[in-house]
Amino acid sequence: MAGNPGREDAFTGLEVVILIIVLLVIAGGFFLFMTSGETPGWARTFPGGMVADSVYVSGDHMQPVGSVVGFPAVSRINNKPLFLVPRGDPKRLGAIQVMVSLFIGHTGAIDMDQVHVSWTGDGFSEQIPKTNILPLVCPNWTITGKYNMLPGHVADADNWMEPDEEFEILVCSSRGVRPYESFTVTLRPEGTAMPLPLARTAPARIEPVMKLG
Structure with a gap:
C-alpha cells in the first residue's frame, strides 16, 4: 500500500x-x-x-567612559587640568583628558602605574612617561582623578583600578596635533589586558576645550 x-x-x-x-x-x-x-x-x-x-x-580590559576632551598645546596654570608646554603652539591640540574604567565583568584589576602610553600622529610617534607631579610638564601623563571608590576604599591608597572605579587621566604630547590631523593615544596595561587605542582627529578650530568624541 x-x-x-x-x-x-x-x-x-x-x-x-x-x-x-x-x-x-x-x-x-x-x-x-x-x-x-x-x-x-x-x-x-x-x-x-x-x-x-x-x-x-575581559574583566581587566579598559574602556573609555564618556568623551575624550582635548586642549591646545599651551600651558594651563590657572585652571584645571594643570600642565606646562615648553614650546607652546595655540594652533595645535597638545593634550587630552579621558576617563577610563574596567570593561564588562567584575573581575581583575589594572595597575595604572604599569600602563605604557604612546602618542602617534602623522609620521610621528613617542612614548609618554608617567609622572605624579603637577603641573604636568609635557610630554607626560598622570592620573588627575579617581571616582566611584567603594565604601571603605581610600582613593589615594594605590593606583590599582578595580571594578566600578573610574580613573581620569591627562596625556600631553611634545609635538601637538594640527587641525584635521588624526592621532592615536594608546594605553597598554601589563599582563593579559588588551591595549586601549583612542583614535581621534583634531577639529578644524583649536579651542581652549574641545570635545573629541
Whole structure:
C-alpha cells in the first residue's frame, strides 16, 4: 500500500518544531545557570566555556567612559587640568583628558602605574612617561582623578583600578596635533589586558576645550 506523503511531511514538520522548542529550553536553562554566579569549572568548557572564559578575562580590559576632551598645546596654570608646554603652539591640540574604567565583568584589576602610553600622529610617534607631579610638564601623563571608590576604599591608597572605579587621566604630547590631523593615544596595561587605542582627529578650530568624541 502506498504511503501518505502529506502525513509524512506533517510529521517531519512537527519534529522540527519540537526540536527547536527543546533547544530553546536547554539554551535558556544553561544561560540562567551560567549567570547565577556559581559556575563550576566544567561549565567553562565546550559548548559554553569559550563565551564564559572570554567574559571572565575581559574583566581587566579598559574602556573609555564618556568623551575624550582635548586642549591646545599651551600651558594651563590657572585652571584645571594643570600642565606646562615648553614650546607652546595655540594652533595645535597638545593634550587630552579621558576617563577610563574596567570593561564588562567584575573581575581583575589594572595597575595604572604599569600602563605604557604612546602618542602617534602623522609620521610621528613617542612614548609618554608617567609622572605624579603637577603641573604636568609635557610630554607626560598622570592620573588627575579617581571616582566611584567603594565604601571603605581610600582613593589615594594605590593606583590599582578595580571594578566600578573610574580613573581620569591627562596625556600631553611634545609635538601637538594640527587641525584635521588624526592621532592615536594608546594605553597598554601589563599582563593579559588588551591595549586601549583612542583614535581621534583634531577639529578644524583649536579651542581652549574641545570635545573629541
